[in-house]
Amino acid sequence: xxxxxxxxxxxxxxxxxxxxxxxxxxxxxxxxxxxxxxxxxxxxxxxxxxxxxxxxxxxxxxxxxxxxxxxxxxxxxxxxxxxxxxxxxxxxxxxxxxxxxxxxxxxxxxxxxxxxxxxxxxxxxxxxxxxxxxxxxxxxxxxxxxxxxxxxxxxxxxxxxxxxxxxxxxxxxxxxxxxxxxxxxxxxxxxxxxxxxxxxxxxxxxxxxxxxxxxxxxxxxxxxxxxxxxxxxxxxxxxxxxxxxxxxxxxxxxxxx
Amino acid sequence: xxxxxxxxxxxxxxxxxxxxxxxxxxxxxxxxxxxxxxxxxxxxxxxxxxxxxxxxxxxxxxxxxxxxxxxxxxxxxxxxxxxxxxxxxxxxxxxxxxxxxxxxxxxxxxxxxxxxxxxxxxxxxxxxxxxxxxxxxxxxxxxxxxxxxxxxxxxxxxxxxxxxxxxxxxxxxxxxxxxxxxxxxxxxxxxxxxxxxxxxxxxxxxxxxxxxxxxxxxxxxxxxxxxxxxxxxxxxxxxxxxxxxxxxxxxxxxxxxxxxxxxxxxxxxxxxxxxxxxxxxxxxxxxxxxxxxxxxxxxxxxxxxxxxxxxxxxxxxxxxx
Numbered sequence: 040x041x042x043x044x045x046x047x048x049x050x051x052x053x054x055x056x057x058x059x060x061x062x063x064x065x066x067x068x069x070x071x072x073x074x075x076x077x078x079x080x081x082x083x084x085x086x087x088x089x090x091x092x093x094x095x096x097x098x099x100x101x102x103x104x105x106x107x108x109x110x111x112x113x114x115x116x117x118x119x120x121x122x123x124x125x126x127x128x129x130x131x132x133x134x135x136x137x138x139x140x141x142x143x144x145x146x147x148x149x150x151x152x153x154x155x156x157x158x159x160x161x162x163x164x165x166x167x168x169x170x171x172x173x174x175x176x177x178x179x180x181x182x183x184x185x186x187x188x189x190x191x192x193x194x195x196x197x198x199x200x201x202x203x204x205x206x207x208x209x210x211x212x213x214x215x216x217x218x219x220x221x222x223x224x225x226x227x228x229x230x231x232x233x234x235x236x237x238x239x240x241x242x243x244x245x246x247x248x249x250x251x252x253x254x255x256x257x258x259x260x261x262x263x264x265x266x267x268x269x270x271x272x273x274x275x276x277x278x279x280x281x282x283x284x285x286x287x288x289x290x291x292x293x294x295x296x
Numbered sequence: 297x298x299x300x301x302x303x304x305x306x307x308x309x310x311x312x313x314x315x316x317x318x319x320x321x322x323x324x325x326x327x328x329x330x331x332x333x334x335x336x337x338x339x340x341x342x343x344x345x346x347x348x349x350x351x352x353x354x355x356x357x358x359x360x361x362x363x364x365x366x367x368x369x370x371x372x373x374x375x376x377x378x379x380x381x382x383x384x385x386x387x388x389x390x391x392x393x394x395x396x397x398x399x400x401x402x403x404x405x406x407x408x409x410x411x412x413x414x415x416x417x418x419x420x421x422x423x424x425x426x427x428x429x430x431x432x433x434x435x436x437x438x439x440x441x442x443x444x445x446x447x448x449x450x451x452x453x454x455x456x457x458x459x460x461x462x463x464x465x466x467x468x469x470x471x472x473x474x475x476x477x478x479x480x481x482x483x484x485x486x487x488x489x490x491x492x493x494x495x496x497x498x499x500x501x502x503x504x505x506x507x508x509x510x511x512x513x514x515x516x517x518x519x520x521x522x523x524x525x526x527x528x529x530x531x532x533x534x535x536x537x538x539x540x541x542x543x544x545x546x547x548x549x550x551x552x553x554x555x556x557x558x559x560x561x562x563x564x565x566x567x568x569x570x571x572x573x574x575x576x577x578x579x580x581x582x583x584x585x586x587x588x589x590x591x592x593x594x595x596x597x598x599x600x601x602x603x604x605x606x607x608x609x610x611x612x613x614x615x616x617x
Binding site: 130134 | 373
């Protein structure tokens with residue numbers, strides 16, 4: 040009970056922080072809008088390529104943008120933790136009886152909440168520009184859940200690396216190094232049967248691709264729930280590993296105080 | 297006697313072979329203000345980290361409220377309030393939000409936490425700024441908020457690690473008044489670390505002087521100063537005279553511990569007022585020209601010099617090198 044309560048206190052604190060930075064919120068939303076609208080318009084004719092099953096590129100792209108945005112925004116999660124450490128806030132919590140797990144869990148939960156809100160906005164936008172999601176509300180909810188899982192995973196990884204690096208510049212470098220390749224080595228922009236063979240093999244091990252494939256299937260007319268469950272299972276396992284990693288990193292930070 | 301804080305032979309080394317604590321021992325009586333005084337790098341902050349459960353000692357034992365900090369860290373955390381070196385305010389939250397969260401993680405909820413936050417905001421002169429983001433607070437306001445947060449659960453033992461470092465003199469005086477009031481509160485024990493001699497002198501009932509990870513002297517400020525027996529005489533000379541000066545004073549029974557450092561002469565006398573004319577006369581007969589003379593009651597600086605063989609300033613410079 041105490042753990043849940045402390046985690047909620049921390050989650051609310053982080054959400055409030057975000058709310059107080061309207062520019063940050065705006066910028067994180069401008070990006071997916073650009074992807075969705077510009078890419079959507081630019082590659083409109085992609086669906087005419089033989090082998091591309093679908094009738095609207097925007098509808099194809101939207102789940103990809105939802106997943107990509109989940110990763111992009113959560114990958115920065117460790118930045119705020121580094122700032123807390125540098126400002127002495129983390130040390131203040133450590134001399135209080137706060138549950139240690141809550142200090143990481145609160146951040147991960149915040150990323151999940153943010154991802155759901157962002158996803159709602161992106162899906163609404165896609166609907167406005169004419170996309171449709173035959174999977175219905177249930178399918179969209181599954182897409183959100185999968186994105187939140189991915190966001191939580193990247194949030195945990197980001198916090199873990201932040202705790203090891205302890206330098207905002209280093210974390211920025213690492214995030215930028217990792218985020219774009221993961222996006223392009225997936226079916227985010229193109230149907231998986233149209234990307235080069237070696238990329239398909241890499242994509243099989245890419246968590247972003249797991250989320251894109253599962254999320255896209257969930258909102259489609261004939262969702263493959265076996266595939267969705269399998270990919271969601273991979274994501275849950277990866278989230279567990281990431282949380283374990285972040286926890287270990289936090290313990291090593293505590294020893295170094 | 298039962299102590300509020302008890303440190304016994306604490307040893308702590310950091311990687312790269314830096315020994316921060318080298319057998320540090322001291323005890324703090326309940327309801328009193330105790331100061332660990334020493335230059336930067338003497339080991340004071342490491343001692344506070346161990347006593348507040350942030351770090352574990354390599355050897356030795358630390359008790360807070362009779363609880364072992366290594367065996368019972370959570371129980372100790374409920375008992376203590378900590379004002380760390382440098383501010384630990386969340387500058388993206390308001391003063392009230394900072395206090396509310398600090399109260400909540402100490403298990404105070406609902407109406408009670410709101411009331412407590414309001415009470416502390418008023419007490420520390422932050423009521424008007426309560427709902428402003430703390431980023432815009434002045435250094436003094438942030439420091440007051442730090443102290444307010446440390447007090448939110450009414451802790452029995454309060455740690456103040458360098459509470460006035462980096463504050464301008466005016467704010468420092470306010471902070472001293474505030475710490476003085478804390479000490480008067482019902483049975484609160486306060487451990488203060490400082491590298492300001494006057495701060496320890498003014499606020500603490502008892503002092504331990506820390507040098508290179510060890511306590512080299514402890515007692516009340518008055519007792520420590522009394523041990524120096526007598527007043528300090530400082531004489532500024534017109535120029536450097538080398539051997540002449542100490543030779544001229546060697547035979548005088550009124551003064552002792554004569555040291556000459558460049559153009560500064562220091563000596564000690566049981567009665568400074570009576571010794572000055574004698575000293576001046578002796579210097580004049582030896583042909584030494586004097587530019588000024590001061591007599592001072594012994595200061596903690598003198599105490600520090602006596603126990604460590606270095607002046608406080610020299611130790612500070614050494615530590616920052």
